[in-house]
Amino acid sequence: MKKAIIIGSGIAGLAAALRLKKKGYQVSVFEKNGYAGGKLHAIELGGYRFDLGPSLFTLPHLIDELHQLFPNVEVDFNYIKKKTACHYFWEDGTSFEAPADLENFAVKAAEIFDEKQNTLSKYLQNSKMKYESTKSLFLEKSLHKSNTYFSKQTLKAILKIPFLGINNTLDQENKKFSNPKLNQLFNRYATYNGSSPYLTPGIMSMIPYLELGLGTYYPQGGMHRISQSLFELAQKVGVEFRFRESVKKINHSNNKVTGVTTEKGTHDADIVLCNMDVFPTYRQLLQDIKAPEKTLKQERSSSALIFYWGIKKSFPQLDLHNILFSENYKAEFEAIFNNKSLYEDPTVYINITSKQSPQDAPKGCENWFVMINTPGDYGQNWENLVIKAKKNILSKIKRCLNIDVEELIDVEYVLTPQGIEKNTSSYRGALYGAASNNKFAAFLRHPNFNKTIGNLYHVGGSVHPGGGIPLCLLSAKITADLIPNTNA
Template sequence: MKTALIIGSGIAGIASALRLRKKGYEVTVFEANDYVGGKLTTIEKEGYRWDAGPSLFTMPHLVDELFELYDIDPKTYFNYKRKDVLCNYFWEDTTTFSAVANQAEFVKQASETFETPTRAIEKYLDASKEKYDLTASIFLEKSLHKFSTYFSVETLTSLVQSYKLDTNTTLDSTNKKAFKNKHLVQLFNRYATYNGSSPYKTPGIMSMIPHLEMYYGTFFPEGGMISITESLYKLALDQGIIFRLSEGVQEIKRAGNKATQIITSQGTYDGDIIVSNMDIFSTYQHLLKEEKKPVKVLKQERSSSALIFYWGVNKEFPELDLHNIFFSDNYEEEFKQIFEEKSLSDDPTVYINITSKEEAADAPAGCENWFVMINAPGNFNQDWEALKTKARAAIIKKLNNMLKVDLESLITVEEVLDPITIERKTSSHRGSLYGAASNSKFAAFLRHPNFSSTMKNLYFCGGSVHPGGGIPLCLQSAKIVNDLIPDV
């Protein structure tokens, strides 16, 4: 039987393993850590549990598909529920807004809160949907690096209507053209952070993301985000996929023009197919040292990273929900600090995720588990200890003011994750969360393809390659790789 070797057990690696197993390959997954999941892991301490990495779950059908491949009801492994509220938003001037999942109700409430005509909001969301419909089959579901992608009705339709995509203007400009209210502009500018980019640089086509969130909804998986990893890992084991944990890959070897072998910390393995779920920069730097490197691709600006405080909070806050955003007063300056100065703002936008709102066991009674994140630059050897101290003080000051509370006195447990640790644990170059940033209109085309152009049988999946970062796009990358690989 033919063999497939998967390097890395992030969600795209596990998804690739499941898809290739279904094709008839004997699949082995190699993971340097002693746990699976990549960034999608968990932290437990003193009665609290936090999802360590991604906290937003959308497009759950992409997870369900992996169970359905094997004619298994996903609910036997994995359950989730749809959220009525997408996110709670807070501003320094005491404006608050609870964004609901129902689009008609969202339009009505946003119109009232932000004093904006309902038609303006409806028109924006209609354009968001149209951008998605015009581009999804090309950018998200197929390889941009195969000629066949460009010879289809969908592609021709998109090209003819490309003027609707706002690729020649920034997301911020697109939003300011649509709305006069600065808070509503900021709310929609935030979607640039879904792929680690700046709304003042990323193209207006990114305004398609609100449609994804409203049309598909946001969800909470029972047991937290870690249950996505755990359920897929269990499915993989049940299908005979082998996982070799604590066995990092050191090199990918070729024979002629084909990738044929990997060398790990414990041995040498032959494979008919090799798929790297490792960050593409690190794959070339560490596993393909002798190969010619795609310099232009590897020099792309990296996406933002994150600084996360995991706090056990000895109080319940009824005004907060699963997802909460406390906005900076100067959003543009915040992104300038991150991408140009490689530093942190004195007034950062703060995201708080509280899974104990949905899963009471994630915190002791009367308490909440706060996942407190700010966008951060990548690791450029800054003084992270000083930056963490500065950020912690700025976050607490902001939340004290906006929630009218003495937060420091309520924090009973704390863990911290910074870009250095993200880089070390996940091999993500500079600790970037999404691989390359999308801070130019050509960024989508510059992402590394899902296959090697110099070596047959070598493929790439995950957030650092096409189509991009985040759980849905990582799962799409596994589907694209699967379509490129022949059945046994």
């Protein structure tokens, strides 16, 4: 039986393990932590459960596909479709419960923001066109293999290029709305891949279609069930997991991978898939080959500062996803990307899973995941920044929601960019690998295979097609498609 080693059990590592098992490989996953899931992890604190990382779940069929690879193996994984995408709040008292449905969104947004319904409908249809005409080229295939460019779908995507908004920024693309609040609302989608709306290309206006057209979902039991159900499935089908065993070196000979060396020993393999961020992969595990410096120099995506608060009260005006918008969005992104600092009036995201799973908090209480976008770790004094940010967030909540939340905080846990890097080895604590702050970013991402070492592959948020759960799952799929079945 041919042997495959996977370095890391993030969502892409788990998906790749299942896909290679299906292809007939004997699969071992080496994970430096004592648990599977990487960023998709959870904690319990004083009777509250918190998902530590992702909170928004789209394209659930990509998880179903993995379960369906082994139809006779039962693992519990269920999810519900949300009717409401997000509750938005501004300081002037405007609030908007955004329906997760294109038509209803256009009707309701037209009413709240005094915008023409037709302008909104056209924008959302354009978002759909952008997604549908480019997904097969940019999201489902390797951009680094020549045969990608000789398909009918690629030709279709290339013909659409003049209509994709590639030469505009997302903000310019969103200037068509007369109400600046709508511009801000649609600019927010740049953060779904850790970029700035004032830099990322207008093609990113396809993202609203994912959420409002294809839907937003909630996995029963929380986001952690995504990684846990894949981990359970992998164990049941015979994938071996070696926890607390960090890989120190990728071994190769005559430009072909031969295995890995961990802190406990050397292990041979026919193929190796690396789910570790590409930056530390080259700097730590592949010090003996020339690194692709241009790729590694790409600007990193934003990171986050998250306060996990158990709150001794419940708030009917809040839902699963809530956003309190900054008064000056442009200044906020300049602080994050230009000054590598935090803005004093941050946009605050509050995720409350106890709205969907009441068992996530004691009766009458809520589990608040309170996040602001931040730069990565460039050596800032995070201890000071956490103190300042907490003050600014509490004051923002007071101004937007009229809630004095400080006295209601029952338990607290804090995660900084440094903590994210420590937990998962993501360079600078980036949430999504490289930022998409220019129109060439997609082509600059690291390929899913190694150009120097044969049979060495790369999956996860730092490689093609990018970060976020759906793209990480697609990276595992693209990579598995490059690898032959063991009997081929």
